[in-house]
Amino acid sequence: MLQWNHEHLHQLISESAPQNVFDLAVHLAQDMEMEFLGLKLRIQLAAQSPKLYLYSNYPVEWIERYQRDEFYKQDAAAARSHASTMPVLWTDDLYREVPLYREQACQHGLRHGWTQSLHDQQHHESQVSVARPIGDVSIAELYDKAGKVQWLCHTLHAIISEHHLARLCPPQPRMSEREIEVLKWSAAGKTAADVACILSLSQSTVNFHIRSVITKTNAANKAGAIAIAMMRGLIDQ
16 A cells, blocks of 8 residues: 655644645645545535635636536536445546536546535535546545545645635524534424423423524524524424
């Protein structure tokens, strides 16, 4: 197995600026004899459309074509990785229904490679792709290098998603244990009177906690506060 450059590895783990982290990851991908590295980060926020962030060292012409011609809608590896965390190997058969996409990608050097995804508990997703223009990826090579690509996927996701989330979601006031309990029972369909009985509280106290969590989550109502709490992993779905 090819070894990673320890200096690049140490720098990546110590870095926090997204572009610097990605640039170091490119060096690690190239240590694995992969010329190209791509990252697609999808951040899902409550009651909002997903936010997409793309990082790659792909040819500029391909990046422009990918966006201009909406090639992302034809990317079979990305579609399959969205539904599975198994590595998706790029093959002609995978792209048999979108031959133009496959042809154009190959012309830009993105012929042989695979895509690896992860989905975290907040429903954010990252897809990491490694590719090269020449040299089939054998099953043996895939098994040999898949663990390193998976590690890259997890590491890039952890560092880069944290960066973007900090800008999308300013720190929120912490909820008390009692507020979370009230939300949990409310999410289970209990009325304020039911929750008051279950938690041995007055109904006015329950309503006070509900108003408090609505304010803390900046939600429009109780249902919105419950949805946001679920997205943050504060209560079970």
